[in-house]
Amino acid sequence: MPEHYLGIDTGGTFTDFAYLHKDQLITYKRLSTPAAPEEAILAGIEQLGLVNLCQAGELTIIHGTTVATNAALEGKGVKTAYICNKGLGDILELGRQDRASLYQLMPSKARIALSPEAIFEINVRRSAKGELSEPLTTDRLEDLKTRIEAFGPEAAAINLLHSYLNPTEEMAIADYLGPEIFVSQSSKILPEMGEYERGVATYLNASLGPLVAHYLKRLAAAVAPSQLAIMQSSGLTLAASQAATQSVRLLLSGPAGGLIGTQNVLQAGKIMTFDMGGTSTDVSLIDEDLRVSQSLTLGGLPIPIPAIDIETIGAGGGSIATIDPGGLLQVGPESAGADPGPACYGQGGSKPTVTDANVVLGRLPTGHRLAGDLVLHVDLARAAVSELGAHLNLSMEETALGIILLANERMAEALRRISIQRGYDPTDFSLCCFGGAGGLHLCDLCDLLDIKRALVPAEAGIFSALGMLVARPGRERSQGIHQRREDCSDELIAKHLKDLIKVSRQELAEEGVVETEHQAFLDIRYLGQTQTLSVAYQQDLILACDQFEQQHKALYGHRLDAPTEIVSVRVRVTGAARLTQVDEALSASSGRTKSEGLTDGSITIQKSALAVGQPCPGPMIVIDPHTTIWVAEGWQIQRLATNHLELTRLGDRC
The missing domain is CATH 3.40.50 (Rossmann fold)
Structure with missing residues (x-):
């Protein structure tokens, strides 16, 4: 059985790697190659020194891909x-x-x-x-x-x-x-x-299928005979050979990894998350457990495929700042991506981005390298932001701050939608950030939402790739039955469940997964309704219908005096998690770059220089190998024994 595991998350700007062998964790980040995503992956495998392991078939790769997502969004x-x-x-x-x-x-x-x-x-x-x-x-x-x-x-x-x-x-x-x-x-x-x-x-599965199939075929051939598994939107993985025909299930493949990591690594009760990368930001809410929705929305289209409940907005580090037709500043959704990237990357980009604004404001140390060898050019960032500011009659610093404020407000609004609009109070939650750009905006978002505690997990910059290492192989299947409660029976449901479980286990067996467990669900609604609620099914139809009525009352404030319908039967079949020792590896990980000194009066230190359990007040910049955390004035940060970072607000805001 392979003991070498590699999680790979391909984003629009960066490709992240998390390699784990026993208790040794090695991480790596490099620019993506959108025209041929496998090129960045193979270059990363070579950079990590894993080519021989890969060719010997001793490496298990779990991959989150944006091939289907990007093709769907761009038509x-x-x-x-x-x-x-x-x-x-x-x-x-x-x-x-x-x-x-x-x-x-x-x-x-x-x-x-x-x-x-x-x-x-x-x-x-x-x-x-x-x-x-x-x-x-x-x-x-x-x-x-x-x-x-x-x-x-x-x-x-x-x-x-x-x-x-x-x-x-x-x-x-x-x-x-x-x-x-x-x-x-x-x-x-x-x-x-x-x-x-x-x-x-x-239609989406058909139109995206050949693209995904060709990509996975190229990648699987390049890493053969090592195993290649693909992350699904539901947070479960499936073999690349089967994923080629299920492209519609991969639309939130990458973002799902970070949520799986949050649930398994942080093991905390109430957390809102935001995963801010170079191209977009994904937000989600965990109330004791992950919420798997029976549908997702992409580009405004309803897609009834199981997916971890995630909302995506076009506001990332590479989001371009422009002037709208009314003469006002706007940020995104267009992104500079990996090529040419933000102006400060020095790769030919000239349009100001959120990353450029952070460089101008001194929140990103210019001597710090991103993704290995990527040096930040402060002069190019200043030039891009200054040019935009001239059209707005604003100074360079005012323009940069305006870009940051707009990006923050877009992310805060997304966090409000997944909390306040669903009946949750953000102040009851901690805010957890991951992705390369998340730490730069963490304190600002907490202030906007009146959240007093925030978390930055160990290896936050590549956290989605890390989360893929602890994802379970599995399948989610459903079957429509459309029966009134009085016409349905536990025997009929059992028959459908048996068929769904059988097919799921057969597919998992082809991946070498023999031991499985399953959970069953029913989609129920009142007669005449169009929407359903999903409730757990434990071989008792009457109990399930009672739970539906309770859930309906909790969500909508009332019950209806109307018959109920059983619309669909669902099953979630999972194998055992591949890894359980990630916590130990994270606790042992530490920073691997040198201190950069001072930036604009703010203390700039390495994460490894923070003493465990000793709070340090802001303003300061904390450098992790693949992310940077801006600790604003009025906040303090401390490193926990688990190697995660905890930020807390000092006193009440005025």
């Missing part, structure tokens, strides 16, 4: 045919009638832009009970295939009404199209009711 999937029932070709264009901004005069709605040529209707139909009312004939199949061949797609998405009850026609179409193109069937991707959401998930 850069492959040419895809969308196959549906006759008369339903406009479903993805129409979407649902609800919209986020109800009173906006000119509302914009996220849609999948399909040309009429990409939509292929076929005259076949099953009823809401799964009964065949319009059969699929050979002539219709032949006609469909001829039309699709003339279109020449790389992929096809098949989304037929009520296929979750009987997938026969979808399977027949997939077989008829043959292996020449990548095919996604809605009955396999999401066997649940809701043709629009099912169609979105199936």
Whole structure:
């Protein structure tokens, strides 16, 4: 059994590495290579001296990738045919009638832009009970295939009404199209009711599938015979060979690692997190346990795939500051990325970013190297910020501070959405930051939210990569049943659960995972509602329905005198965690760079110079190998025995 583990998180700006062997932890950060993400990964493996281990098959790699995420957000999937029932070709264009901004005069709605040529209707139909009312004939199949061949797609998405009850026609179409193109069937991707959401998930899986498959094939071949596992949005991992056909489950692959790390490494009760990297910031809330949602939203599109509850905004260290049409300063969502990067990187970037603003304000020591050999150029940062300030009639320092304040407010608003808007009081939580840029904004965000305690975990700069080391292999599967409570039974649910668990265990067995455990859930709603609530199922339908009513009362303040429906059955099957000794390795880790002296009157020290249990007041800059923490005036910082950093506010704010 391999004893060498490597977690890799590929972001839009940096690629992070966490290598663990027994109690030895080695970390590394380098610039990403967006055009070919595997190049940065292979260069990192070489830099860490792991090539021989990799070639000997002794390295287990767990990888979080943004290939699917970026392609989905940028609309850069492959040419895809969308196959549906006759008369339903406009479903993805129409979407649902609800919209986020109800009173906006000119509302914009996220849609999948399909040309009429990409939509292929076929005259076949099953009823809401799964009964065949319009059969699929050979002539219709032949006609469909001829039309699709003339279109020449790389992929096809098949989304037929009520296929979750009987997938026969979808399977027949997939077989008829043959292996020449990548095919996604809605009955396999999401066997649940809701043709629009099912169609979105199936189309994205098809259009992203070839891109993800080609990337993972290249990477798997390069690291063979070592094992390669991929992080899913749900926080569980699956083998790269299986991930190639499940690209829609990888949309929050990278951010999930940090949340898994927070839960397993910090083991704290109430924490809000923000993962600030170079391109974006991901925020989440942990109330004793991670919340796994049954859907996620990406680019405004609802995607009903299990995912750790994360909200992403386009505000990272590389977010570009510009002037909007009204003449006001704005930050993001456009990012300088890894190439050319912020102006201070000295790689040709000329637009001012959040990182440049931090350099101008002296919060990033200019003698400190980022990602190994990346030297910060204060003169280039000053020039970029000054040029923007000239258009705003502001000084360089005022412009830099304005950039920071706007970025902070965008992140604080995201944190309010996941807390206050859901009935949580931010003051009851600690704020935990990770990602390379998070520590520079931690105190400011705490002040905006009136939070008095903050945490910076050990190895915060590569924490998502570290979290992947403790992630469990597993699967989440569901099956729509759509039964009223009085028509449903524990026996029927048990039958569906047995089938779902069997398939999940078979897939895990292919990865070498034999011992598993499972949790079962039911999606329940009141008759006439469109949304469901997921409750744990312990072989007692009556108890589950009672829990649904209690949960509904807690969330919405009332119960309804109406029948309940069991909409779907879900199961989460997991294997054992690969590692349990991460805590010991983190406690032993320490800083590996030299002290930089003083910066603008603020003390600048290495994290390793902080004595355990001895608070140090700000203002000061604390340097960790892959992140920098700005301790503002009115705050103090101390290193804990676990090697995490704790920040506390001194007294009450005025």
